[in-house]
Amino acid sequence: MTSKEVKILNKQGLHARPATAMVNTAARFKSEIFISRDKKKVNGKSILGLLVLAAESGAVLKIEANGPDEVEAVDALVDLITDHFGMGENI
Amino acid sequence: MIKHDKINFLNGKSSSAGITIASAYVRKLDQKIIVPRTKISADMISDEMKKLEEARELVSQELELVRSKIEERLGKSYSDIISAQLAIVKDEELYREVQAYIEEHHVNMAYAFKLVINRYIEMFEEQNSEFFSERLEDIKDIKQRVLRAITSKKTMLSSFDLNESTIFVSRDLNPTDIVMLVSENVTGFITEFGGVTSHVAILARAMNVPMITGVKSALENIETGDRCILDGNSGKVFINPSEELLDEYRLEILELDKEDEIFISENEKQAQTRDGFTIKLGANISLPFEVKYVKRYGGKGIGLYRTEYFYLMKQSLPKEEELFQEYVQVVKGMEGMEVVIRTIDLGGDKMSSLIDQNIRNESNPFMGYRAIRICLDQPELFNTQLRAIFRASAFGKVSLLIPMITHIEELIESLDYIDQLKKELRKENIPFDENMKIGMMVETPSAVVNIEAFVKKVDFFSIGTNDLTQYTLAVDRGNEKVTNVYNHYDPAIIKMIFKVVEAAHAAQKEVFVCGEMATEAKAITLFSAMKVDGLSVAPQYIGIVRDLIIACDQKEAEKHLASILKMDTRKEIIDYLDKISRAIL
Numbered sequence: 001m002t003s004k005e006v007k008i009l010n011k012q013g014l015h016a017r018p019a020t021a022m023v024n025t026a027a028r029f030k031s032e033i034f035i036s037r038d039k040k041k042v043n044g045k046s047i048l049g050l051l052v053l054a055a056e057s058g059a060v061l062k063i064e065a066n067g068p069d070e071v072e073a074v075d076a077l078v079d080l081i082t083d084h085f086g087m088g089e090n091i
Numbered sequence: 092m093i094k095h096d097k098i099n100f101l102n103g104k105s106s107s108a109g110i111t112i113a114s115a116y117v118r119k120l121d122q123k124i125i126v127p128r129t130k131i132s133a134d135m136i137s138d139e140m141k142k143l144e145e146a147r148e149l150v151s152q153e154l155e156l157v158r159s160k161i162e163e164r165l166g167k168s169y170s171d172i173i174s175a176q177l178a179i180v181k182d183e184e185l186y187r188e189v190q191a192y193i194e195e196h197h198v199n200m201a202y203a204f205k206l207v208i209n210r211y212i213e214m215f216e217e218q219n220s221e222f223f224s225e226r227l228e229d230i231k232d233i234k235q236r237v238l239r240a241i242t243s244k245k246t247m248l249s250s251f252d253l254n255e256s257t258i259f260v261s262r263d264l265n266p267t268d269i270v271m272l273v274s275e276n277v278t279g280f281i282t283e284f285g286g287v288t289s290h291v292a293i294l295a296r297a298m299n300v301p302m303i304t305g306v307k308s309a310l311e312n313i314e315t316g317d318r319c320i321l322d323g324n325s326g327k328v329f330i331n332p333s334e335e336l337l338d339e340y341r342l343e344i345l346e347l348d349k350e351d352e353i354f355i356s357e358n359e360k361q362a363q364t365r366d367g368f369t370i371k372l373g374a375n376i377s378l379p380f381e382v383k384y385v386k387r388y389g390g391k392g393i394g395l396y397r398t399e400y401f402y403l404m405k406q407s408l409p410k411e412e413e414l415f416q417e418y419v420q421v422v423k424g425m426e427g428m429e430v431v432i433r434t435i436d437l438g439g440d441k442m443s444s445l446i447d448q449n450i451r452n453e454s455n456p457f458m459g460y461r462a463i464r465i466c467l468d469q470p471e472l473f474n475t476q477l478r479a480i481f482r483a484s485a486f487g488k489v490s491l492l493i494p495m496i497t498h499i500e501e502l503i504e505s506l507d508y509i510d511q512l513k514k515e516l517r518k519e520n521i522p523f524d525e526n527m528k529i530g531m532m533v534e535t536p537s538a539v540v541n542i543e544a545f546v547k548k549v550d551f552f553s554i555g556t557n558d559l560t561q562y563t564l565a566v567d568r569g570n571e572k573v574t575n576v577y578n579h580y581d582p583a584i585i586k587m588i589f590k591v592v593e594a595a596h597a598a599q600k601e602v603f604v605c606g607e608m609a610t611e612a613k614a615i616t617l618f619s620a621m622k623v624d625g626l627s628v629a630p631q632y633i634g635i636v637r638d639l640i641i642a643c644d645q646k647e648a649e650k651h652l653a654s655i656l657k658m659d660t661r662k663e664i665i666d667y668l669d670k671i672s673r674a675i676l
Contacts, residue, residue, distance in 0.1 A: 016175040016226055017407040023178065046184030051226055052214050
């Protein structure tokens, strides 16, 4: 299992569109992916799960992956989040 | 069974003008789709999951259809409003959880689906965060759609079966509903709620469909199939009316249609008074596709482009390029005629959770985080808009309008950002109109009292009579209990408008009036007496207002101005304006 922690940087937090971007990225990997915040842990391939985390700007998420491409999966998700979900700093 | 007496007349707030006669379709969203719990055997599980898969496919297809309709009617950038619903209906985890529940408890999938999705709804409700309130609505919407598809194998639209023209009655509506329903024979909307959904009313207006909001107990009193008259001009609904009344309204619709044809056929005419005084008659728009109505009715420009509606329809903050594409569509569409682009006027009754995550927590939103206050607090948000507006200015005649200025420092700070931006654009070699006019909205008493200071800093004023009345008389326009207080013919308002006109003209600058007042005959007489330079009204009103201007005699009206300004009461002013309007119009 691979895991990393990452802080949500974009101002709007994990809103519907960033969450959709995360789900789309996660879906590219075979590994099981879990995202957790405090005690809540959800499936990283589920938009409903990610929204339930209600992660606002500044929230720290733990990304965990388990499977053949777990390292790549975690890195891809961390990159996506640090890159403001590829949507520029304004979102 | 006791049959309660139904009321056959209801009224509400006219949110989009026009009259329609049609049978009603009443959507009772809170009407629960009953899902019984039944035991199933293990060998039925895969069949049940297949049925769920089919229902889900049906809903996805329906939403994709809606998406394409939205793109067709409003443009590609608006399909965002449905993306969250699509992502939810396609959520794999949701279906995995349903399957797990069925496998464990051996129950029917409809029951399992409802239970699983309700768990999510509860989780979202517990968070009680405005940030996610829109998503909560999306999830509830998906729940209803999927359950409907499971139980009836029909999509929402096919279950409505709207073959003939229909008046759609519901507790509330979202933008998706409007676009979808207008494409499906809906010719009018009645909702019980109003207020916060003002962007829905704008959409109805933009699509030329009459709408009445805030109709209390509409769902109790109107039944699907009832024939109704929806009078969006007066905010009245008649349920199963008499033949006499129907005839009266049929006649009125005919007359309005005829009038409309005349207005369109005369769209080349100038808005000039009998004695040769020209008033620039422009249109208020919220979305680019309204440009076609402006041109159909012969508007000579866009007097007010309310850019905040684009923000209200997005799931994420629009980027500069997106805004530029929106603005340039309008600018190019108007072919060299002036387009006044106003920076966002969010806050008050319309706030986007993208801008302020704690929306609706303000105890007094009209006095709170609104318009230019937001922009100065979030300079990058302001800068993005300004860049897009300046870039669009290279493609036609653009003016910039700043809303809700209350004190001079706000204006100075705004102008500093603008100067800074111009330098940046020059450095980046991005073309823009160096002579673009910059104006401010006059909608607060402080702006009027201090108008001599403001006039030195801007190129033009635009008076927003709705807000100016609200702030001057300290009256909430939406509050029924004080509607008698709200009146834009109050001597205070009339004097304020004239003060602004005098100050602007003394400095050889122009004054425009936008706001509902500008559509009334009395007001046209008054504004031509004051020599207001331009009026901006909803596209549909251009023809009416043009005719009023053409019928007016400016010099004759001006003779009465001094006496009007001396009057003490509203009644005197209204009666006098009525009298002289009849005489000189």
